[in-house]
Amino acid sequence: MANSQFNVHVKVFEQDVEQFFGSMYHEEDDEYISKLTSAMTHSPNWSTLRVTPKSQDQEMCMEDARDELQSLINDDAHQVIIHPHIPDCLCIQVTGPHKVSLLSNFVVVGKQCGEAVLRGSHVFAPGVIGTSNNIRLNEQVSIMANIDGKMPKGTKVTSEQMLTGHVHVGNGKLLMSREEILQKDSKGVAIQITQPIFNTCSFHSFCDSKHFHFFPQNLPSMLVSHLLDPQYSDKILDMCASPGGKSSHIAALMMRQPRVGQKGQVIACDRSANKVKKLKELMEKLDLSGWVDCMVSDGTKPHQSLARQSFDRVLCDAPCSGLGQRPSLGHTEYNMQKLEQTAHYQRKILKKSVEMVKNNGVLVFSTCTISPLENEENVLWLLKEFNGNGTSLVQLDDIKMPWAHKNEYWCGGLKKLIRDERLMRFDPVVNKESIGFFAARFIVKHFNK
Numbered sequence: 001m002a003n004s005q006f007n008v009h010v011k012v013f014e015q016d017v018e019q020f021f022g023s024m025y026h027e028e029d030d031e032y033i034s035k036l037t038s039a040m041t042h043s044p045n046w047s048t049l050r051v052t053p054k055s056q057d058q059e060m061c062m063e064d065a066r067d068e069l070q071s072l073i074n075d076d077a078h079q080v081i082i083h084p085h086i087p088d089c090l091c092i093q094v095t096g097p098h099k100v101s102l103l104s105n106f107v108v109v110g111k112q113c114g115e116a117v118l119r120g121s122h123v124f125a126p127g128v129i130g131t132s133n134n135i136r137l138n139e140q141v142s143i144m145a146n147i148d149g150k151m152p153k154g155t156k157v158t159s160e161q162m163l164t165g166h167v168h169v170g171n172g173k174l175l176m177s178r179e180e181i182l183q184k185d186s187k188g189v190a191i192q193i194t195q196p197i198f199n200t201c202s203f204h205s206f207c208d209s210k211h212f213h214f215f216p217q218n219l220p221s222m223l224v225s226h227l228l229d230p231q232y233s234d235k236i237l238d239m240c241a242s243p244g245g246k247s248s249h250i251a252a253l254m255m256r257q258p259r260v261g262q263k264g265q266v267i268a269c270d271r272s273a274n275k276v277k278k279l280k281e282l283m284e285k286l287d288l289s290g291w292v293d294c295m296v297s298d299g300t301k302p303h304q305s306l307a308r309q310s311f312d313r314v315l316c317d318a319p320c321s322g323l324g325q326r327p328s329l330g331h332t333e334y335n336m337q338k339l340e341q342t343a344h345y346q347r348k349i350l351k352k353s354v355e356m357v358k359n360n361g362v363l364v365f366s367t368c369t370i371s372p373l374e375n376e377e378n379v380l381w382l383l384k385e386f387n388g389n390g391t392s393l394v395q396l397d398d399i400k401m402p403w404a405h406k407n408e409y410w411c412g413g414l415k416k417l418i419r420d421e422r423l424m425r426f427d428p429v430v431n432k433e434s435i436g437f438f439a440a441r442f443i444v445k446h447f448n449k
């Protein structure tokens with residue numbers, strides 16, 4: 001049963017951030033902010049997986065991929081659909097919010113764990129903070145997410161404590177005793193979700209059928225690699241590549257392009273050595289090591305082995321505030337000052353990204369946030385910084401963007417850009433199918449003097 005009462009009373013954004021968004025998004029809809037905060041606590045209504053044939057020589061037949069995924073899921077309630085516009089995307093509908101009854105016994109989890117449950121995960125032992133008294137193995141319990149983060153681990157919790165500061169995120173079956181769950185270094189699934197608020201098939205890592213890899217990836221992230229439009233012989237730089245979703249997608253697209261010229265290459269960089277190690281492991285698992293080279297490189301000062309103006313295409317999928325991620329139980333770690341700092345940091349990486357692109361090459365910039373400081377404002381900054389008066393000119397590419405924002409929530413100079421439909425902006429209020437996201441594609445020219 002759908003629960004129209006799923007109005008989670010959490011503060012989604014800090015007050016100054018909410019005020020700022022309010023000042024940016026107001027013209028046609030003065031209820032926009034309340035719609036936005038409600039949308040942020042809800043799940044997108046599709047789960048999406050990217051499909052890649054396991055062998056380079058195998059044809060990409062989406063009907064076969066859909067059938068193989070459907071049999072892998074083995075559940076008629078979750079129908080797999082081929083996305084009507086994205087050639088390598090399969091979708092599974094998310095239903096909800098469902099009405100789930102509050103039970104007398106419960107387990108309290110941290111905010112992040114609660115968000116993971118809303119996104120389809122079971123509860124893993126490290127995410128548990130406390131429990132009600134006398135919970136028993138195999139019984140049904142309610143899962144309550146602690147929002148303020150103030151409850152100490154190991155608390156025996158009373159129902160009165162649940163009246164404020166907690167959100168009911170689903171019910172499940174207890175698979176471990178209280179002692180097992182709360183002991184140090186406890187691992188594994190502690191509660192198996194049986195009654196989710198949002199119901200979907202959840203995939204936490206990629207899975208395989210006989211002929212296909214299925215890689216869980218959100219819909220706009222998939223579009224980014226299509227926007228980059230990699231060709232078979234391209235040399236491509238991914239400035240911020242971990243955990244590797246887009247690098248692996250770019251390589252998968254490249255290898256299926258007409259084989260003109262020499263085989264190309266993706267250089268997948270990240271600042272963190274540990275993340276680069278995991279990136280390499282992922283590329284090996286996906287049989288992409290022959291296409292993707294992974295290296296430690298800080299985007300604010302790229303590694304000296306990476307020659308300037310040598311890449312056909314550069315992706316700057318910048319570290320961001322993540323304010324588009326949903327369902328969310330609050331993005332309150334970001335105030336305006338932090339948003340400004342994040343946008344500033346992105347500019348440093350963007351500037352270096354421009355330097356790495358060949359003359360007449362392509363740059364794609366993307367974030368998973370809805371903060372205009374990091375998105376539209378950074379686009380305006382980039383166009384001004386490289387306006388051709390110096391040694392480089394950066395221009396928005398003259399293509400119509402899929403999913404460009406058609407509604408004019410934006411004011412001032414930004415509105416013109418939106419009208420031009422040259423920015424891809426997923427808005428959680430408008431785009432029910434996805435998280436909040438942003439991307440833009442540029443052509444870079446250099447005048448070497």
Ligand SMILES: C[S@@+](CC[C@H](N)C(=O)[O-])C[C@H]1O[C@@H](n2cnc3c(N)ncnc32)[C@H](O)[C@@H]1O
Binds near residue numbers: 239243318
């Ligand atoms: C949005 S994530 C990238 C997601 C990735 N493109 C994908 O599709 O899987 C941003 C990444 O940037 C990395 N990062 C942060 N600062 C960086 C820097 N100065 N240079 C390179 N990478 C950086 C972080 O480690 C993080 O993994």
